Amino acid sequence: xxxxxxxxxxxxxxxxxxxxxxxxxxxxxxxxxxxxxxxxxxxxxxxxxxxxxxxxxxxxxxxxxxxxxxxxxxxxxxxxxxxxxxxxxxxxxxxxxxxxxxxxxxxxxxxxxxxxxxxxxxxxxxxxxxxxxxxxxxxxxxxxxxxxxxxxxxxxxxxxxxxxxxxxxxxxx
Numbered sequence: 001x002x003x004x005x006x007x008x009x010x011x012x013x014x015x016x017x018x019x020x021x022x023x024x025x026x027x028x029x030x031x032x033x034x035x036x037x038x039x040x041x042x043x044x045x046x047x048x049x050x051x052x053x054x055x056x057x058x059x060x061x062x063x064x065x066x067x068x069x070x071x072x073x074x075x076x077x078x079x080x081x082x083x084x085x086x087x088x089x090x091x092x093x094x095x096x097x098x099x100x101x102x103x104x105x106x107x108x109x110x111x112x113x114x115x116x117x118x119x120x121x122x123x124x125x126x127x128x129x130x131x132x133x134x135x136x137x138x139x140x141x142x143x144x145x146x147x148x149x150x151x152x153x154x155x156x157x158x159x160x161x162x163x164x165x166x167x168x169x170x171x172x173x
Contacts, residue, residue, distance in 0.1 A: 046171050047075040047098035049118040051108035057160075058104060058136070063163045065171065072171060088117075095121050100132035100171055103149075105140055116146075121147055134170050136163065 046065065050058045055078065062079075065072040075098055081090040095101065101122040109115040121134050135154035137145065145154065155170070157163040 003149075031050075038066045042099050043073070043097040044094065045070075045072040046097050047094045047122070048104065049115065049122060050102055050104040051106060051110075051112045051115050053108035054104055054106050054138075055127050060160070061104075061164060061167065065168060068168055070172060072168075091118060091121055100134055101125075102134045102136060102167060102171075105135055105137045105146065105149075105154075107139055110140065110144060110146070111138040119146065119148065135166065136167060 001109070048058050048062060058076065060077050062074045065074050075094040077090065077094070081087070103109070103119055103122065133149070133152060135145075135149050135152055136157055137154050138157040155163055155166045
């Protein structure tokens with residue numbers, strides 16, 4: 001982001017209580033929208049992995065991200081997958097074509113085998129992506145946080161507007 005203000009983002013760790021947070025440094029003053037930016041090497045800035053039951057919240061998040069000054073390019077499966085394309089192929093292409101992946105971890109996500117598959121696809125790509133998997137917990141106890149993600153800090157969604165801002169700041173990084 002081109003903002004040079006001292007924006008702070010708070011992220012929870014699976015090993016700390018929800019009331020404890022760490023402070024991330026201010027966003028660097030780079031223009032991610034500049035023509036030479038690494039941003040343009042991929043088709044999407046962010047791929048959103050979510051349960052079908054959470055589609056309304058995800059559509060709000062995508063609308064928020066796409067409406068930011070950076071005009072983030074989001075992959076939303078129901079909107080952006082190629083009609084007639086195989087679901088697995090479309091997902092793998094979206095994961096590989098995105099700079100980062102937001103996983104909205106909700107009770108529905110945890111019960112859905114397709115969501116687990118999405119999570120594993122993003123994690124398989126992650127070693128080549130410098131840790132750009134962004135877990136977002138909503139209405140999930142810390143004890144239910146997926147074991148596969150326990151080495152990653154997460155955003156706990158208590159207030160939607162605040163969480164959307166944290167997601168935006170993290171994607172911009």
